[in-house]
Amino acid sequence: MGYGLHPDAFMGGDEALENAFPVGDGTADTSATVACPYCGQAVEIALDPGSGTHQDYVEDCEVCCRPWNVSVSYQPDGSAEVGVEAADDSD
Structure with missing residues (x-):
């Protein structure tokens, strides 16, 4: 005979759980595809x-080796908005 808790035993805490872990798969984006400027x-x-939820840093293009300014903003659901722009204006 099993002594596990019935799922209904957690009723009432659903709202607190939803606030702590918003709708989504529980993971944050760990990669993005961008176009080199x-x-x-x-x-x-x-x-x-x-x-952190907002990041700004410099990264080089793996194709042409030119530097980008990368901006990353994480949303509450873990999705990331990523932007890149040219880091130098030597052209």
């Missing part, structure tokens, strides 16, 4: 959700 190639970049 110099060469136009689609490049997949790694994201680090543990570095």
